[in-house]
Amino acid sequence: MSHLQDDVPAEDDAQGWQGTGRSPSRSPFDRPSSSSDAEWDAALRAMGEEPARAIADASDPSPVQVNVAPAPLKLVETAFLSSTAGLLWLVSYYLSLVPWMRIVFPLPIALVYLRWGARAAWMSLLVTGLLLSVLMGPFLSILFIIPYGLLGVQLGFLWRRGAGWPVSIGIGAVLATLGLFARVALTSAFVGEDLWVYLTRRIADLLEWLVTRLVDWGVLGVEALGQINLSAVQALTVGAFLLSDLVYVFTIHLAAWLLLGRLGNAIPEPPRWVRILLEEE
Numbered sequence: 001m002s003h004l005q006d007d008v009p010a011e012d013d014a015q016g017w018q019g020t021g022r023s024p025s026r027s028p029f030d031r032p033s034s035s036s037d038a039e040w041d042a043a044l045r046a047m048g049e050e051p052a053r054a055i056a057d058a059s060d061p062s063p064v065q066v067n068v069a070p071a072p073l074k075l076v077e078t079a080f081l082s083s084t085a086g087l088l089w090l091v092s093y094y095l096s097l098v099p100w101m102r103i104v105f106p107l108p109i110a111l112v113y114l115r116w117g118a119r120a121a122w123m124s125l126l127v128t129g130l131l132l133s134v135l136m137g138p139f140l141s142i143l144f145i146i147p148y149g150l151l152g153v154q155l156g157f158l159w160r161r162g163a164g165w166p167v168s169i170g171i172g173a174v175l176a177t178l179g180l181f182a183r184v185a186l187t188s189a190f191v192g193e194d195l196w197v198y199l200t201r202r203i204a205d206l207l208e209w210l211v212t213r214l215v216d217w218g219v220l221g222v223e224a225l226g227q228i229n230l231s232a233v234q235a236l237t238v239g240a241f242l243l244s245d246l247v248y249v250f251t252i253h254l255a256a257w258l259l260l261g262r263l264g265n266a267i268p269e270p271p272r273w274v275r276i277l278l279e280e281e
Contacts, residue, residue: 085108
């Protein structure tokens, strides 16, 4: 019965066949009623054609599916911010702009931490170090990593966890001061002289000259001469460095609060007195 139903002509062909006395037109690919499915497929393959099911599918082709993978946003942003941090250091170093641009050095790596977490931030630090090693040499690469790169990771860690400004500024200042001493030790190893001792001795000589002038002017007594203690000078030097780094990390927080919030990654709100000074409240 299935073969008989397949051979029923269409309405137009049936009308033409009845009117003209001839059989309706038949396509060369119409299946004879006396053939089974296997015989029909074998006959078409012998003619160099595909089976009838493939012909039916070819008449209504489905749209081509293009496998487009989503953009690796995490990888792209990490690489872009790493190169940004490296280029900031390179340009500022060769144009002698380091004292003016050092505020923004930690921000790209801190932004990576805020957006993608710890692993991406450490990878960004590594990539930046490798990039600067190729462009500027290992020594200058280390001078960027310590302390600016590590400071960016530390600030991103604290900002992402909502630490207040006093906590992040205090820890950041300590880390920046330790980084300064690490840089002094590294430079001393390259130069072949203890720069820390040299620096403190020069500060002691300056203080001794100042005391001598005060004695000459009668402000201090003669007993003040020769009382400069090198250990006290070193302690005062460390305190001065720590105070300077407190101011430096505070300015980094201000820059991050003004910039990163506009990028959709705001850091914790500053204390109320800072907002009052900036007329934000």
